[in-house]
Amino acid sequence: MATSLPPDASSRLADTAARAPADSFRRTLSALLSLSKPRLTVLVVLSAMVPYALYPVPAFLSSGAAEHIPSLSPLTLLFLTTGTTLCSAAANALNMLYEPDTDAKMTRTRARPLVRRLLTTRAAVLFALGCAAAGTAALYLGVNPTVAFLGAANIALYAGAYTPLKRVSAVNTWVGAVVGGIPPLMGWAAAAGESATGDGTWRELLFASDGSSLGGWLFAGLLFAWQFPHFMPLSWGIRDEYRAAGLRMLCWVNPARNARVALRYSLVFVPLCVGLCAAGVTEWSFSVTSLPVNLWLVREAVKFWRYEGHKGSARSLFWASVWHLPVTMVLALAQKKGMWARVWKSVAGEPEEDDFDEDDAEWVDIPGSGSRVVEPAGTSKR
Known part of the structure; x- marks a missing residue:
């Protein structure tokens, strides 16, 4: 490879x-x-x-x-x-x-x-x-x-x-x-x-106590997990060189485990993508549109595990991982939460729903921040 x-x-x-x-x-x-x-x-x-x-x-x-x-x-x-x-x-x-x-x-x-x-x-x-x-x-x-x-x-x-x-x-x-x-x-x-x-x-x-930071950790998990189905087949192709150079990579230290690790981490992309939907980062459609590319990666990882890198399985998994990450990212960007609803309202000229009345509002201090925000009267907690 x-x-x-x-x-x-x-x-x-x-x-x-x-x-x-x-x-x-x-x-x-x-x-x-x-x-x-x-x-x-x-x-x-x-x-x-x-x-x-x-x-x-x-x-x-x-x-x-x-x-x-x-x-x-x-x-x-x-x-x-x-x-x-x-x-x-x-x-x-x-x-x-x-x-x-x-x-x-x-x-x-x-x-x-x-x-x-x-x-x-x-x-x-x-x-x-x-x-x-x-x-x-x-x-x-x-x-x-x-x-x-x-x-x-x-x-x-x-x-x-x-x-x-x-x-x-x-x-x-x-x-x-x-x-x-x-x-x-x-x-x-x-x-x-x-x-x-x-x-x-x-x-x-x-x-954040309100869970708004969850999306960042899900993305971090996605990039963390991606390293394994990407690097394990890449390193397997040059495992003899890693051994000769004295670099202890799993591809030659334990080839069977090398393949298992790649498969194990390829399985987490489906729940991670669903998690991005549940966290309000993307629309729920992302869990569906990302499924084919996630299953493709899993399929190639299964082959890599079954053949331990032989029969072209390492090359196939490597290239699947190369395409997997950008496709997943583009799909997420295209299905950002609320984006298309906002675009449709703008194109169709639909009026924005607005229950906010400036004449019936009051300034509320944010404790310890030195900042103030406007809230409808009666909603602030004293």
């Missing part, structure tokens, strides 16, 4: 750098971009953007007084994507800095810039630290401290825990899956921070 995969973006950028004149700007820029693992970084950013876009903003779901509540901010989204991109680039660069000797032993990674000495170690360190500092600052100043903490924590977890664990235990894959599940929480917390009515701390954004 390894030979059927197209070269990744890092390898292509490293090739571009190698062809450029020594000490040229093009060579340096291509090599630095290669350090960031562009395709992986794009996936990380998209996994943060989708929960941000799907957050159930009150202004979108209701009418009348709620229309005066600000919607999601394009500026916040810009800071979220920029900060997440830089944090991901930093984590990937630190990962490459840690294991150039290991990368040199594997066909999948031997084209990386540090292996080919297209960059000095000093330049790579400065790039990684600069991206980490700039990314965390962008998230802190442009989004909120909770998202900035999650971004910094993900860098530390990926570079400081997952990467060294690869030489120690197969549990590294579960740690890597946690890394994959954090960006959706970042996107959700970014949107929640714009609608926060309390102190806006991590407790309110990630563990």
Whole structure:
């Protein structure tokens, strides 16, 4: 299976750098971009953007007084994507800095810039630290401290825990899956921070007492679970190289368990998608439209388990996982809770239902926040 995969973006950028004149700007820029693992970084950013876009903003779901509540901010989204991109680039660069000797032993990674000495170690360190500092600052100043903490924590977890664990235990894959599940929480917390009515701390954004943070955790669970039916067949195709490089991956440590894990986690997507409907993130139709792609992934995972990767089952599951995630995300975006009802009312010109009467309203203080909201008279609790 390894030979059927197209070269990744890092390898292509490293090739571009190698062809450029020594000490040229093009060579340096291509090599630095290669350090960031562009395709992986794009996936990380998209996994943060989708929960941000799907957050159930009150202004979108209701009418009348709620229309005066600000919607999601394009500026916040810009800071979220920029900060997440830089944090991901930093984590990937630190990962490459840690294991150039290991990368040199594997066909999948031997084209990386540090292996080919297209960059000095000093330049790579400065790039990684600069991206980490700039990314965390962008998230802190442009989004909120909770998202900035999650971004910094993900860098530390990926570079400081997952990467060294690869030489120690197969549990590294579960740690890597946690890394994959954090960006959706970042996107959700970014949107929640714009609608926060309390102190806006991590407790309110990630563990809201009214259950509004459930959607973020469901997305985190979806990205966590996806890592296994995606990585297990990918690693199985190069299991001998992992063994030779001294990286303890389940694909060669315990091939039978490797297949069982992929199957086990492929089964959770159906309840996760139903959970997004129950949490009010998507319409209930999403549980139906996402079912075919979820069952397709399960079918390929069953084959992978039955044949333990042989008879083309690893390749089939890998490509099913590649398509599964974007299709699921697009379906969720297309069925955001209340979106089409709102569009229909706008197109059909139907009047908004509005029981709010400004002449019969009163200001109510939010305890401890220094803020005030308008409520219909008689509804506030003194």
